[in-house]
Amino acid sequence: MPYVILALCAVVCTFFLARLLVAKTCLVEKAIEDTIARKLSAAAPKVELERLREENGVMRNLLIDMVENEGASSSAKSQMSAAESKQAMNARMQRRREIFGEAVYLLRQTEKSRTGVRIAITQPPES
Known part of the structure; x- marks a missing residue:
């Protein structure tokens, strides 16, 4: 039973860590696109x-x-x-x-x- 609880905790932590990394990636991509748009506008x-x-x-x-x-x-x-x-x-x-x-x-x-x-x-x- 303790192995099952440990495995569930690992799965939940992995899920939230993956969501955090995806959110950071989206923010970086948006910042890059904004910078490119700003450079091209001038x-x-x-x-x-x-x-x-x-x-x-x-x-x-x-x-x-x-x-x-x-x-x-x-x-x-x-x-x-x-x-x-x-x-x-x-x-x-x-x-x-x-x-x-x-x-x-x-x-x-x-x-x-x-x-x-x-x-x-x-x-x-x-x-």
Whole structure:
């Protein structure tokens, strides 16, 4: 009988020790994953990717503006008088110039930021 009690105690102790080790392992894995995520969040490629996504969204909005500008003027042409048509054409040309001006400005800003990012990527991080 004492051997059975001793064996049960050994099994129970082994069970709780195994659970403790599993819990510690999970905590260490979580700490490692958090550290990796923190390091990657500040990495240069991720920052570059976020900047490119933002620029992509801005360019997409400019293209949508261009399409809306062209589409709005062409749908109502048949019902306009000559003076209204000329006024609409001038407004459309003015809006087109504004959109192209925004696009040129954005492209210049993009080129400036790209050269800055290239310098930051090629230089080793300071420790």
